[in-house]
Amino acid sequence: xxxxxxxxxxxxxxxxxxxxxxxxxxxxxxxxxxxxxxxxxxxxxxxxxxxxxxxxxxxxxxxxxxxxxxxxxxxxxxxxxxxxxxxxxxxxxxxxxxxxxxxxxxxxxxxxxxxxxxxxxxxxxxxxxxxxxxxxxxxxxxxxxxxxxxxxxxxxxxxxxxxxxxxxxxxxxxxxxxxxxxxxxxxxxxxxxxxxxxxxxxxxxxxxxxxxxxxxxxxxxxxxxxxxxxxxxxxxxxxxxxxxxxxxxxxxxxxxxxxxxxxxxxxxxxxxxxxxxxxxxxxxxxxxxxxxxxxxxxxxxxxxxxxxxxxxxxxxxxxxx
Amino acid sequence: xxxxxxxxxxxxxxxxxxxxxxxxxxxxxxxxxxxxxxxxxxxxxxxxxxxxxxxxxxxxxxxxxxxxxxxxxxxxxxxxxxxxxxxxxxxxxxxxxxxxxxxxxxxxxxxxxxxxxxxxxxxxxxxxxxxxxxxxxxxxxxxxxxxxxxxxxxxxxxxxxxxxxxxxxxxxxxxxxxxxxxxxxxxxxxxxxxxxxxxxxxxxxxxxxxxxxxxxxxxxxxxxxxxxxxxxxxxxxxxxxxx
Numbered sequence: 001x002x003x004x005x006x007x008x009x010x011x012x013x014x015x016x017x018x019x020x021x022x023x024x025x026x027x028x029x030x031x032x033x034x035x036x037x038x039x040x041x042x043x044x045x046x047x048x049x050x051x052x053x054x055x056x057x058x059x060x061x062x063x064x065x066x067x068x069x070x071x072x073x074x075x076x077x078x079x080x081x082x083x084x085x086x087x088x089x090x091x092x093x094x095x096x097x098x099x100x101x102x103x104x105x106x107x108x109x110x111x112x113x114x115x116x117x118x119x120x121x122x123x124x125x126x127x128x129x130x131x132x133x134x135x136x137x138x139x140x141x142x143x144x145x146x147x148x149x150x151x152x153x154x155x156x157x158x159x160x161x162x163x164x165x166x167x168x169x170x171x172x173x174x175x176x177x178x179x180x181x182x183x184x185x186x187x188x189x190x191x192x193x194x195x196x197x198x199x200x201x202x203x204x205x206x207x208x209x210x211x212x213x214x215x216x217x218x219x220x221x222x223x224x225x226x227x228x229x230x231x232x233x234x235x236x237x238x239x240x241x242x243x244x245x246x247x248x249x250x251x252x253x254x255x256x257x258x259x260x261x262x263x264x265x266x267x268x269x270x271x272x273x274x275x276x277x278x279x280x281x282x283x284x285x286x287x288x289x290x291x292x293x294x295x296x297x298x299x300x301x302x303x304x305x306x307x308x309x310x311x312x313x314x315x316x317x318x319x320x321x
Numbered sequence: 322x323x324x325x326x327x328x329x330x331x332x333x334x335x336x337x338x339x340x341x342x343x344x345x346x347x348x349x350x351x352x353x354x355x356x357x358x359x360x361x362x363x364x365x366x367x368x369x370x371x372x373x374x375x376x377x378x379x380x381x382x383x384x385x386x387x388x389x390x391x392x393x394x395x396x397x398x399x400x401x402x403x404x405x406x407x408x409x410x411x412x413x414x415x416x417x418x419x420x421x422x423x424x425x426x427x428x429x430x431x432x433x434x435x436x437x438x439x440x441x442x443x444x445x446x447x448x449x450x451x452x453x454x455x456x457x458x459x460x461x462x463x464x465x466x467x468x469x470x471x472x473x474x475x476x477x478x479x480x481x482x483x484x485x486x487x488x489x490x491x492x493x494x495x496x497x498x499x500x501x502x503x504x505x506x507x508x509x510x511x512x513x514x515x516x517x518x519x520x521x522x523x524x525x526x527x528x529x530x531x532x533x534x535x536x537x538x539x540x541x542x543x544x545x546x547x548x549x550x551x552x553x554x555x556x557x558x559x560x561x562x563x564x
Contacts, residue, residue, distance in 0.1 A: 077452075114529035144532050145532075147528075184457055188485065193481055196480055246498060271335050296541075302547055302548075316554045
């Protein structure tokens with residue numbers, strides 16, 4: 001048996017969600033007696049691959065086609081389908097992401113595979129193939145049986161530990177042709193925050209709400225985020241008002257995060273915001289309103305003025321290090 | 322321009338989610354159903370594009386009779402006709418096959434839907450439909466302009482966005498800020514009553530997944546409120562052990 005894992009890179013490094021997918025696949029491979037094949041597309045720095053082996057890969061394939069540096073949905077789908085067949089895989093594992101979701105859906109049809117997204121644990125194989133997924137934006141779970149022979153699992157972030165005890169293995173270059181017809185949707189440019197920790201990938205997230213009164217007050221959010229190596233988020237009103245870019249909006253209709261620590265500053269905690277953060281392991285709420293609904297969803301809270309509490313918290317965290 | 326907008330009929334975002342029948346069914350008691358919020362963005366953008374291009378909008382739902390009020394609301398917002406494929410939406414694959422089968426006979430220039438439904442959150446149907454009918458699928462789309470026969474889009478990526486140009490026809494999974502949600506006015510509500518709502522029978526499709534059971538997450542423990550940051554740091558360090 002054979003599993004294929006599709007991994008993504010960001011700024012030359014393998015995304016941690018992709019490393020998690022590799023380790024998840026290694027866990028599944030152990031249950032099935034299967035081999036873990038990993039596929040990376042486009043330019044990936046040679047030193048980045050070591051972690052993939054350590055995370056549990058048995059074989060690594062690399063298609064270094066520069067056209068795939070961009071997340072061209074059709075082209076990535078085509079490459080994955082070709083490699084899936086070539087290695088005789090029965091299951092494709094990938095991390096849920098903007099690109100991962102888009103390619104997984106096309107691959108379900110190309111490969112005639114049963115697809116489950118938002119997977120939160122290894123499957124139960126005692127009676128078929130039953131896997132648990134998050135639904136209703138984290139408000140519930142569904143034990144889902146896949147009846148198709150081939151399977152695609154899009155794994156939610158922060159549900160499986162990344163292994164580091166595997167072996168560094170050699171990367172095998174692939175010789176594949178991706179037909180031009182897969183490049184009909186042309187990516188003409190991109191705007192991307194350089195050097196920032198990606199919000200969906202982050203282990204710690206610091207978010208600010210409308211209680212911060214204006215975009216000019218985001219400096220202290222940035223300082224706290226920097227002190228914790230955290231990604232920055234915000235509530236929907238903040239992004240709607242244009243104080244922060246949309247890709248920082250955390251919530252029901254924004255980014256859903258699953259960090260180890262989520263710090264919410266001056267956010268009241270509307271149910272639509274909570275839907276985006278309920279997969280966080282620990283939630284800290286700082287708000288001057290003791291009746292803010294967010295406190296009910298929090299692990300730890302401080303009732304206080306953000307302008308007073310946040311700089312002190314940054315100082316205290318810097319003092320720890 | 323002929324636009325197809327596919328909508329879901331889902332519990333309102335403020336709904337309390339509970340299950341019945343030994344955790345095999347959603348408890349619909351007291352739950353208000355709405356057009357999926359992402360689908361609502363897709364519909365709002367379709368209404369704007371229709372006005373620009375003198376086009377038409379068909380709104381489609383795969384669902385049982387209970388979804389018709391949701392389709393009527395879409396008509397009130399500005400769709401010209403509604404189609405309901407009379408089937409319980411078993412899984413994303415089942416729904417995608419129904420949409421693909423319906424759309425292939427109708428020559429739509431543009432197919433829009435939400436990036437994902439807010440019940441099962443799979444975000445898969447647009448990509449599956451695109452592959453089934455052989456057109457590009459792009460998601461999540463936060464901006465969409467049509468210039469002649471070309472679409473100019475921006476797609477959200479982690480940490481930013483990318484810009485895409487693609488010829489019609491294509492399919493897009495939409496999200497904010499592609500358009501502002503539209504609230505139906507009285508004229509829209511009145512006219513929705515007489516706009517056509519056609520019921521079509523589904524094609525035979527075997528779903529590839531089935532939900533065996535549902536469960537709720539464990540209840541959250543009580544919040545620990547502290548007076549100052551030193552106590553907070555202490556909890557993060559010694560209680561949560563994450564600093």
